[in-house]
Amino acid sequence: MKSKDSKTTVEAEKDEVLDDESFADPYNIPDDFWDNGVWVEPNPKESISIRLDNFVLTYFREGGPGYQKRINNILHHYVLTQRLEEARMKGKEEAAEKAK
Numbered sequence: 001m002k003s004k005d006s007k008t009t010v011e012a013e014k015d016e017v018l019d020d021e022s023f024a025d026p027y028n029i030p031d032d033f034w035d036n037g038v039w040v041e042p043n044p045k046e047s048i049s050i051r052l053d054n055f056v057l058t059y060f061r062e063g064g065p066g067y068q069k070r071i072n073n074i075l076h077h078y079v080l081t082q083r084l085e086e087a088r089m090k091g092k093e094e095a096a097e098k099a100k
Contacts, residue, residue: 045072 052071060067 057067060071063070
């Protein structure tokens with residue numbers, strides 16, 4: 001049986017990390033911290049009103065919280081797929097033009 005004073009390895013490692021002075025000051029970061037950082041543009045959402053078939057809305061709501069995000073993700077994927085297909089078709093057309 002473990003005594004109250006004994007610590008698991010995870011607890012001991014956690015204490016070691018928390019005791020590390022480099023974490024004491026959030027501004028104490030290495031000079032090269034941002035060297036490999038990548039800027040990611042925010043993807044703002046726009047609030048709209050949309051009419052959906054009742055069975056479609058019911059299906060997504062049955063999935064629980066986050067149904068609007070799931071709808072957005074599916075539409076997002078659809079748009080990307082359509083754009084890729086359009087680019088592929090345009091590439092084929094351009095290749096056919098060059099072959100003439």
